[in-house]
Amino acid sequence: MRLTGKTAALAMGLLVSMVLxxxxxxxxxxxxxxxxxxxxxxxxxxxxxxxxxxxxxxxxxxxxxxxxxxxxxxxxxxxxxxxxxxxxxxxxxxxxxxxxxxxxxxxxxxxxxxxxxxxxxxxxxxxxxxxxxxxxxxxxxxxxxxxxxxxxxxxxxxxxxxxxxxxxxxxxxxxxxxxFIKFRADRIERVTDVLEKNNPAKPVVFVERAGGYSDDCCMSFGDENFGKMVEISGGKNMAKDIIPGTFGTVNPEQIIASNPDQIIITGGNWDKYVPGGAWVGVGYGSDLKEAHRKLEALTKRPAFTGVKAVEDKNVHAIWHQFYNNPYQFVAIQEIAKWLHPDLFADLDPEATFKELHARFLPLEYKPGYFVSLKDDR
Missing domain, CATH: 3.40.50.1980 (Nitrogenase molybdenum iron protein domain)
Incomplete structure (x- = not known):
């Protein structure tokens, strides 16, 4: 079929619109x-x-x-x-x-x-x-x-x-x-729906921001970021009424007096900031055996003396960068599993994060984002 000048022009315009x-x-x-x-x-x-x-x-x-x-x-x-x-x-x-x-x-x-x-x-x-x-x-x-x-x-x-x-x-x-927004909301509801149905007692949780990054103790979160994630996950954020904003500090005496049931420490590989630091190096493909060792070492600090969470080995570390990206729903699932293991025995945050990578991210998933003193290492 031979194209007329007008038809050819239209065809060329369509082709350009398709490739540009x-x-x-x-x-x-x-x-x-x-x-x-x-x-x-x-x-x-x-x-x-x-x-x-x-x-x-x-x-x-x-x-x-x-x-x-x-x-x-x-x-x-x-x-x-x-x-x-x-x-x-x-x-x-x-x-x-x-x-x-x-x-x-x-x-x-x-x-x-x-x-x-x-x-x-x-x-x-x-x-x-x-x-x-x-x-x-x-x-x-x-x-x-x-x-x-x-x-x-x-x-x-x-x-x-x-x-x-x-x-x-x-x-x-x-x-x-x-x-993505729907995926995120659905994964959060897998936690909140169970909590609403069962209304469990809320354990007191101390979240330490970047534990071991410096010798000072202790940075934490008010009623946002990881502090809010703890509340969504069925816990009571110890620092909620101490820190007025998102970020702040609590002193060792406040931790000991509050005697938290659970401790969560955020961590990452910060060797380029603090070479050889006491931070817990959780993250993409991290060495969880080494992270477990460093997490246990942080429990020896004076701020955790005699604290119930340490005595019961309810001390955990989680990837710090959950505080700065839209993947917080993975952290919420993991925290809920730590705080209420019986209620969330079937919840698999690792599978959630793997699915996130498969559906939305260009990287192949590698574990290493969470570690607990209760893990067998």
């Missing part, structure tokens, strides 16, 4: 601070204000999570070296990405950021004060670069869903974002 990406449109997104921000979306070039933002970016773009990243903060190799190495192995070109310092410590290079001509810069909401004080939003606006805040750390149980929707909108992957 859709042109970006100006859209308005409302970030987690309530700011309305105009962005050209889908975004083709973005700067990650934190390297660990790859946790949620990868969940929305399993095939090519770095495709539209033109720069990122340098924290991932130090804060989570095992995950970084896994991504590096699969995507070796990430070594070519320009890196930035942090907004809060004043090492973010705005001139470098502008030179990369991003469509958007993503910032965690905890950098908001530093960003505003430096006048970065106004400076970036003058050259047409929008800045959008997301949050998986300050109020993750409140802001994870809107943050994922924001990212879905920016990336043109709204359907994937909604699929």
């Amino acid at each position: 990406p859709a042109l970006a449109d100006k859209v308005t997104v409302k970030d987690v601070t309530g700011r309305s921000v105009e962005v050209n979306a889908p975004v083709n070039h973005m700067i990650l204000g934190e390297g660990r933002q790859i946790y949620f970016l990868a969940a929305l773009d399993k095939e090519a999570p770095f495709e539209h990243v033109v720069g990122w903060r340098d924290d991932l190799p130090k804060a989570d070296p095992e995950s970084y190495q896994a991504y590096l192995t699969k995507y070796p070109d990430i070594t070519k990405l320009p890196t930035f310092g942090g907004m809060k410590d004043g090492t973010f290079d705005i001139e470098q950021a502008v030179a990369l001509k991003p469509d958007v810069i993503l910032m965690n909401v905890d950098a908001k004060t530093a960003t505003e004080e430096a006048g970065y939003i106004e400076k970036l606006a003058k050259v047409g670069i929008p800045l959008v805040y997301v949050d998986f750390r300050e109020k993750p149980m409140e802001n994870t869903e809107p943050s994922m929707r924001i990212m879905g909108q920016l990336m043109g992957r709204e359907a994937v974002a909604e699929d």
